[in-house]
Amino acid sequence: METLLVLAHVQDDGALSAADLETLGAAVGLAGALGAPLTVGLMGKAAQAAADSIATCGAQAFLAVEGEDFATARYATDVAAVEALARKSGATLVLAPATSRFARALPGAAVRLDGRIETHVCVLTPAEGTLRIQRWYYRQRMQATLDRAQRPWLLTLDRGVFAPWSGSPGTAALEKIEVAPPACRTQVVGYETPDADAQTIRPDAKLLFVAGAGWTRKQADGQTHVPEAEKLIRDFLDLTRASLGSSKSLVDQSSESGAVISFLSHFNQVGQTGATPRHPKGLATCCHGEEPHTVGWRFIGERRAVNLDANCGWAIGKADVLYVADAFQVMAKVNELLK
Numbered sequence: 001m002e003t004l005l006v007l008a009h010v011q012d013d014g015a016l017s018a019a020d021l022e023t024l025g026a027a028v029g030l031a032g033a034l035g036a037p038l039t040v041g042l043m044g045k046a047a048q049a050a051a052d053s054i055a056t057c058g059a060q061a062f063l064a065v066e067g068e069d070f071a072t073a074r075y076a077t078d079v080a081a082v083e084a085l086a087r088k089s090g091a092t093l094v095l096a097p098a099t100s101r102f103a104r105a106l107p108g109a110a111v112r113l114d115g116r117i118e119t120h121v122c123v124l125t126p127a128e129g130t131l132r133i134q135r136w137y138y139r140q141r142m143q144a145t146l147d148r149a150q151r152p153w154l155l156t157l158d159r160g161v162f163a164p165w166s167g168s169p170g171t172a173a174l175e176k177i178e179v180a181p182p183a184c185r186t187q188v189v190g191y192e193t194p195d196a197d198a199q200t201i202r203p204d205a206k207l208l209f210v211a212g213a214g215w216t217r218k219q220a221d222g223q224t225h226v227p228e229a230e231k232l233i234r235d236f237l238d239l240t241r242a243s244l245g246s247s248k249s250l251v252d253q254s255s256e257s258g259a260v261i262s263f264l265s266h267f268n269q270v271g272q273t274g275a276t277p278r279h280p281k282g283l284a285t286c287c288h289g290e291e292p293h294t295v296g297w298r299f300i301g302e303r304r305a306v307n308l309d310a311n312c313g314w315a316i317g318k319a320d321v322l323y324v325a326d327a328f329q330v331m332a333k334v335n336e337l338l339k
């Protein structure tokens, strides 16, 4: 019979993140379907408050590796904590959110545990008392169904796929696991974060707003209007808190010395060689909707686009709604209505 361990990093404020709760939701569902016992494994400075917040999730045990050494992201301490929790729980299946922190530490833990790991898991299917998973390959073009005989099997679960666990708090009987901090060369001295307004990539936003290269092209009057485009996009983001995506052509212009939208970087790029974000809705503007771009939209629920060209890529089934219109005029009106 399988036994499950679900891992989470306690945040600085003592709470669990949205990604942690999604993975917990998936683990609770899987444990129920398999009839398997579930253990929660927490890592962080202090874990009791986080354990209490999920005390009624149905887990049989709550384990924690606590202390200043395990509060911040660092491979050596994270991998030691994961290894200790996995050994203590005796889990055959270990689930963690696909955060950068777990993505870095979990493969090392899998080696130490003589286990195997799958990353970016998006489907968990209980099958005959065990588990089959699904994940995408080749930029979401191929989906594979996998199972494995080797245990423990470690899995990182993609964000935005599983419903987050929700329930009432309680008092969890937290068992603390002592882990001697390994010798570390890396000292974490603090965080440097951009201003809230400078951060335009917002994975939790309900809307993805994509800006394409058309914003910097000559318009009907034969002129470019980049400052105006910047203001329209910035105002829309400020008013809606949407996440900003871009086409490759637009972000490439900075390295090609073209006119650029100043707050865009390659991190904003959506598509085959960019990101594949998950938002309930997406709005593409001045973007042609070519396949290498729209492949990054696979997980966007409802898709709309504004383009002057009625024959653009969005018109051939890539968008639910295409507005054949001037995006400068449309976004000016939208911003006016939003204010």
Ligand SMILES: Cc1cc2nc3c(=O)[nH]c(=O)nc-3n(C[C@H](O)[C@H](O)[C@H](O)COP(=O)(O)OP(=O)(O)OC[C@H]3O[C@@H](n4cnc5c(N)ncnc54)[C@H](O)[C@@H]3O)c2cc1C
Pocket: 211, 212, 213, 214, 215, 217, 219, 246, 247, 248, 249, 250, 269, 270, 271, 272, 273, 274, 275, 285, 286, 287, 288, 289, 290, 291, 292, 293, 296, 306, 307, 308, 309, 312, 325, 326, 327, 328
């Ligand atoms: C191997 C490979 C990988 C690639 N990976 C990616 C990727 O990851 N992501 C990506 O985006 N691309 C990728 N591309 C490039 C992709 O094929 C396209 O070239 C790119 O997406 C085009 O960007 P665009 O639509 O912004 O620009 P354009 O093709 O120049 O389109 C601009 C659009 O703006 C419209 N427009 C202009 N003015 C207005 C206006 N006032 N109102 C409304 N519409 C207006 C025009 O009608 C036009 O459709 C890749 C290509 C290759 C070969």
